[in-house]
Amino acid sequence: MDAGQQRVAVVGGGIAGLTAALRLAEHGFKVDLFEAAPALGGRTKSFYDEDLQTWVDNGPHLMVGAYAATQKLLADVEASHHVTWQPNLCLPLWDKQRGFFALKAVAWLPVSLALLWAVAKMPNHGWASVKAMLKIALTMHNRNEKQTVAEWFAQIDAPDILIQDMLNVLCLGVMNEPLHTANAKTFARVLATSFSSQKNAKMGWFNKPLSQALIEPVAKKLRALGVCLALRHTVRNLSELDHDVVVLALPAFARNRLLGIEAEVETQIITNIHLWFAQHIALPSMMVGMLGTYSQWLFQVSAMMKEDGLQHLCVTVSADVSEQTQDECVRLVLAEIESMAGQKLAHPEKTRLIREKRATVLVREQQQLNLPQHVFDAGESPGPGQLPATIELAVISAEKTSALVINATKINA
Ligand SMILES: Cc1cc2nc3c(=O)[nH]c(=O)nc-3n(C[C@H](O)[C@H](O)[C@H](O)COP(=O)(O)OP(=O)(O)OC[C@H]3O[C@@H](n4cnc5c(N)ncnc54)[C@H](O)[C@@H]3O)c2cc1C
Structure with a gap:
């Protein structure tokens, strides 16, 4: 047949x-x-949100250059232009002490060297972080199936600051799971493929719902x-x-x-808190990884989608263990955004919490x-x-x- x-x-x-x-x-x-x-x-x-007359994603979805199969699919259906790519890797970060900084890889070096240099230049990092990155690169190909990411990083004695600024952020973002339970072999594979070339290392976002x-x-x-x-x-x-x-x-x-x-x-939750503001909030990049706060990622959705009107922000919390109500979450993330933007905020025009209980299979x-x-x-x-x-x-x-x-x-x- x-x-x-x-x-x-x-x-x-x-x-x-x-x-x-x-x-x-x-x-x-x-x-x-x-x-x-x-x-x-x-x-x-x-x-489609009838009140706001706007489309809302259940959660912003990031792509990385290493997503070759998804890019081929998008090309086959003539939709490649629906993703905006960074020119080269830039991971914007913020914490209360250091303010805004970024892991920014220069384009003219091979990505492995660019990454080491970028890490060395982040505030409060230096040789200890560079050494740990080298150890990660040297040990990523022989992880055993049962080891957790936390066990791997303890073995190589990764400094807390590197874990906090980069590894935890990446692990939660990509695996939707904290370091102490996430599988090391899978995380090593993600790192190996994502950082194998400048093209693979950059991030992209959808510029339409x-x-x-x-x-x-x-x-x-x-x-x-x-x-x-x-x-x-x-x-x-x-x-x-x-x-x-x-x-x-x-x-x-x-x-x-x-x-x-x-x-x-076993599955894991992702919480997204969508906020629409009449007031303009000045932020330095399309997305920011927030360190030491309940909010993990802040996305400027309306800027990503080049939308006019209210400023639409979305805060994403991976592996969210809190069980706060929508009002409690909104209060908390508003205070955190205020602290980050250094600006007093009026209450948003509209808010929406989307808690996807089974966001990913672990x-x-x-x-x-x-x-x-x-x-x-x-x-x-x-x-x-x-x-x-x-x-x-x-x-x-x-x-x-x-x-x-x-x-x-x-x-x-
Ligand atoms: C909030 C959030 C943020 C995320 N962020 C990212 C990201 O940034 N980058 C990334 O790469 N991935 C991200 N993911 C993960 C990604 O969305 C999923 O891995 C992917 O969409 C899974 O697609 P799927 O088709 O396998 O499953 P699903 O999208 O779950 O599709 C399964 C479908 O089957 C239907 N169904 C179930 N049972 C039946 C039945 N018996 N009969 C008929 N239909 C049925 C369901 O209604 C559903 O539509 C995110 C996920 C969430 C929830």
Whole structure:
């Protein structure tokens, strides 16, 4: 049977499901995609706020130059211009004592040297931080699967200031997990790929809401390829689907629920506090990593998206253990922004707290799945040494699974 006669059901309309549907439809399969929610996008989604007449992302999503698969996907759906890239790596930071400073890599050196120089130039750093960075580089390729990032850094005696200013910020940002539980092998892989070249090291952000920047361009191509996009359609049992092939593009907890597997899946929360101000707040960069505060990252959303009108800021807190109410969070982050901006702030015109309880599936040893022969898993379930749960992992998993489906069809033909 050739691909054109095969019917594939993709379950899940997040970026993984959309990517799998795209690759399979491009190959000639007849694809039906089922999404439980009223809109596509999953965790990379936006919603329209009627009061403010503006789009809101459930959380700002950062990319890094090392996200090769996501960049290829964006290029394939003619949406590369929806990401704004830094010319070269700059990680703007702030703390109460030192004010604003940045880890800024010069473009004319190889990134490894540029990074060492950049670290040495940060206030209160120096030879101790440079030495620790060198030790990290020398030991990153032989991490064992069970070691935590904190254990790794204790082994190499990394100074507290380097951990506080850089390593903790990166670990929380990329792995959504604190150093004492995050997997060292995965973090080492992130560092190795992100800092392997100047191109990989820089950061990028979407310059439109996620649904317009990423989701709609893929969905448009899917419609053009004749893919049926079934929204508000929760698949509760595989027996509902009479397709030749089923691709599960679900985070591990949703996949297990569908398959009736009882195993627990560890996930981590991300809190986003959106604030809209009438008053202008002067900030030195599109985003700032805030040190020693509840707020971890402050994003200037309206500047990133070149929007007029109210100034839209968003504070992101990864692995947020607090259970504060919206009012308490807003009070706290307002005081922290005031202290950072050195400016008295009027209460924002509008605020919105979005707490995504299962924002990411954590990197843990994965159980072997016994799936029926026609069922393929493309979902988020990262193991030690694999990429953490990110857009890039979602796209790569979907690409790999689509290749498996295509190969299996060739073998059965
Ligand atoms: C606030 C936040 C900030 C983040 N920031 C970043 C970032 O800066 N950079 C980055 O790379 N990553 C970031 N991530 C992670 C990234 O969003 C996810 O890793 C990625 O979107 C996962 O995509 P997915 O398609 O695998 O899963 P999902 O997006 O969860 O998609 C799964 C879909 O399946 C649907 N579904 C579930 N069960 C069923 C069913 N039975 N039948 C039908 N449909 C079903 C769900 O409704 C959902 O739409 C962030 C995540 C959050 C929440």
